Amino acid sequence: MLKKPDALATLDNAGIHRSGRWLVRGVSFSVDKGEIVTLIGPNGSGKSTSAKMALGILKPDEGEVSRRPDLKVSYVPQKLTVDWTLPLTVRRFMSLTGEVSASEADDAMAATGVSHLEQAEVRTLSGGEFQRVMLARAMARKPDLLVLDEPVQGVDFTGEISLYNLIQKIRDDLRCGILLISHDLHVVMAATDRVICLNGHVCCSGTPTVVASSAEYKALFGARAASTLAVYEHHHDHTHLPDGRVRHGDGSITDHCHPEDGHHHHHSDPADDHANPGGGGNRNA
């Protein structure tokens, strides 16, 4: 594979062999500077294993993995092994490893909207607050490559949309590459440049639209899944006022948003509508 000058990490035909079997094999993809790459695939399909090769945590048993020299990576794993019975404030948690200065921690907490939680105990945080703190901690290190393993787990879907917006903002601010492992087969964030669909090997890859319409994706997940691969888009069609009322795009104000106005729905890419006749990729349907 020809190495691209902007590539931060490149997997070339990489495989991991454990306990007498290949966990993944023949995996090739790269993450470039400023790019968001999303890994999808069923449970056990090798998403985390592939991400760990990109990070350099796992060495491939065949094929090659290369990373830009001096690449700074931040990794938010799927699970943390921390003894949560110990009291630990968000502020302390931000700088546990000692790599982040107080002002870097301040900036990151402000960017992810968790400054007000500085003195809160980490174990008391809600799922969404915890994910934001994890993101703040990862971005404070100003990585070139940020790897997020299922960053929206335990987050409701309005929260998901705002987390996805936040991830996009981190990419834009830091100009870093982001490798995102998605917990949801059928929803990828709109800002994803490339989707890699894994099933022990790369099943198919490309833009979200290309992946949704590929025969391999349909064979793996079924035609129904293919017709519902939705792409998150955040439409600012109304704003929530502090008193709980809602101001709509046309300026009118109501007590709450109408269920039929598209609020909290996942919209598919308009360009994708032909592939998506079943209701605009609305996961609520």
Ligand SMILES: Nc1ncnc2c1ncn2[C@@H]1O[C@H](COP(=O)(O)OP(=O)(O)OP(=O)(O)O)[C@@H](O)[C@H]1O
């Ligand atoms: N050290 C190991 N030894 C043996 N098998 C392993 C090892 N690590 C992972 N596996 C197996 O490799 C496969 C791929 O695991 P991986 O965690 O990469 O999948 P995943 O796609 O991230 O899954 P999930 O969506 O469930 O998080 C799984 O079947 C897992 O049980």
